[in-house]
Amino acid sequence: MSRPNIVYIHSHDTGRTIQPYGYPVPTPSLQQLAEQGVLFRNNFCSTPTCSASRSALVTGMCPHSNGMNGLAHRGWSLADYKTHLVHTLRAAGYRSTLCGVQHVAQDARVIGYDEILDLRSPSRRRPEAGAVEFLRGRPEQPFFLTVGFSETHREYPEPGPAEDPRWSRPPAPIPDTPATRRDMAAFKASARVLDASMGAVFDALDETGLAANTLVVCTTDHGLAFPYMKCNLTDHGLGTMLVLRGPGGFTGGRVVEGMVQHMDIFPTLCELLEIEPPAWLQGKSLLPLVRGEAEEIHDELFFEVTYHAAYEPMRAVRTKRWKLIRRFGGRTRPVLPNCDDSASKDAWLAAGWRDRPVAEEELFDLAFDPNEACNLAGVPAHAEVLADLRSRLERWMRATDDPLLKGPVLAPPGARVNPADGLSPREPVVPA
Numbered sequence: 001m002s003r004p005n006i007v008y009i010h011s012h013d014t015g016r017t018i019q020p021y022g023y024p025v026p027t028p029s030l031q032q033l034a035e036q037g038v039l040f041r042n043n044f045c046s047t048p049t050c051s052a053s054r055s056a057l058v059t060g061m062c063p064h065s066n067g068m069n070g071l072a073h074r075g076w077s078l079a080d081y082k083t084h085l086v087h088t089l090r091a092a093g094y095r096s097t098l099c100g101v102q103h104v105a106q107d108a109r110v111i112g113y114d115e116i117l118d119l120r121s122p123s124r125r126r127p128e129a130g131a132v133e134f135l136r137g138r139p140e141q142p143f144f145l146t147v148g149f150s151e152t153h154r155e156y157p158e159p160g161p162a163e164d165p166r167w168s169r170p171p172a173p174i175p176d177t178p179a180t181r182r183d184m185a186a187f188k189a190s191a192r193v194l195d196a197s198m199g200a201v202f203d204a205l206d207e208t209g210l211a212a213n214t215l216v217v218c219t220t221d222h223g224l225a226f227p228y229m230k231c232n233l234t235d236h237g238l239g240t241m242l243v244l245r246g247p248g249g250f251t252g253g254r255v256v257e258g259m260v261q262h263m264d265i266f267p268t269l270c271e272l273l274e275i276e277p278p279a280w281l282q283g284k285s286l287l288p289l290v291r292g293e294a295e296e297i298h299d300e301l302f303f304e305v306t307y308h309a310a311y312e313p314m315r316a317v318r319t320k321r322w323k324l325i326r327r328f329g330g331r332t333r334p335v336l337p338n339c340d341d342s343a344s345k346d347a348w349l350a351a352g353w354r355d356r357p358v359a360e361e362e363l364f365d366l367a368f369d370p371n372e373a374c375n376l377a378g379v380p381a382h383a384e385v386l387a388d389l390r391s392r393l394e395r396w397m398r399a400t401d402d403p404l405l406k407g408p409v410l411a412p413p414g415a416r417v418n419p420a421d422g423l424s425p426r427e428p429v430v431p432a
Contacts, residue, residue, distance in 0.1 A: 007201070030198065039254070046304065051103050099148070174344050
């Protein structure tokens with residue numbers, strides 16, 4: 001059999017809050033994909049911010065190594081677009097096509113795709129329409145097709161009959177009120193649109209006979225656009241869906257429990273396709289987990305935030321049991337522009353969120369405190385754990401030449417940044 005085609009299909013702000021992960025958010029197409037493929041129960045993004053998260057997946061490097069320390073549409077870019085996955089795949093004979101959202105460049109043409117589908121024509125108003133048309137057009141194989149959706153980014157559509165707010169419940173960090181229930185119902189409506197759209201692409205793979213020799217990589221960038229989720233280094237912000245289906249053993253409706261991350265996708269493809277992995281890769285192949293040769297491939301994972309709408313430098317390290325989050329720069333209050341506006345945000349603001357202190361250092365026991373609400377950094381009984389995680393984090397920052405080690409990270413010239421003391425990402429920005 002020839003090298004498999006690859007469909008990288010991804011959403012915006014979905015986290016793991018979908019049906020295959022046990023949430024009451026109906027996503028039948030994604031459920032079917034999970035039942036046919038392999039679901040990674042403990043997958044994490046490298047950073048819970050949009051462009052930086054995607055950059056880690058497509059380069060196999062953490063954002064401060066690949067240069068994407070902020071949002072592409074606000075002025076950040078990869079240090080070298082030749083590190084993007086499409087260039088390694090091209091050398092292996094793949095033709096690459098972009099359909100929909102990419103969010104790692106202001107101008108998609110700099111990335112290096114062989115083809116960018118124009119979604120402005122009447123028949124291609126949506127990414128799924130362009131992808132279905134591409135798949136039905138007998139594309140040259142092997143191909144790498146990226147299909148990116150804006151769902152489930154805010155603003156959400158109005159809840160329909162299937163998303164009655166009375167029977168909805170907001171995510172764990174959010175208080176359960178009529179307003180937040182309606183907010184969650186609207187998220188479910190967006191997830192319904194996303195699922196139907198992705199389902200159309202999966203159906204087209206089946207109808208064209210391409211499914212048997214196509215690896216589907218289905219994921220999202222980070223957690224939901226609710227407070228304490230997106231742009232936060234708790235698992236609420238870092239935990240992301242990941243389902244792979246297709247050649248290489250990604251079949252059978254299996255669930256992998258081991259910790260993995262987006263940076264592992266690039267090295268996985270290199271091993272699967274028997275491609276020499278580029279020297280810059282920082283992740284590990286998922287194949288030992290899929291083949292049953294290992295239960296874990298990571299003893300620790302590292303995470304970061306530098307810029308989102310505003311500057312909020314944070315780093316973190318996670319093991320199976322523990323999480324350490326460290327904030328830099330001395331700020332002691334929330335950076336509210338880094339939370340999208342919503343009824344759920346309003347609920348926290350009404351309760352005094354703006355003046356709620358944040359700690360420079362947080363230690364969480366994920367076994368007893370999975371919601372990461374009880375900071376143990378000052379508890380003497382955990383001093384040894386704290387020292388170990390501090391050492392691991394510093395070692396990683398030095399090994400990856402983290403610019404935070406040299407002081408504040410400056411935005412590139414012309415980048416647009418919200419003041420950290422603001423309230424909303426929609427407020428006026430400050431040019432760098």
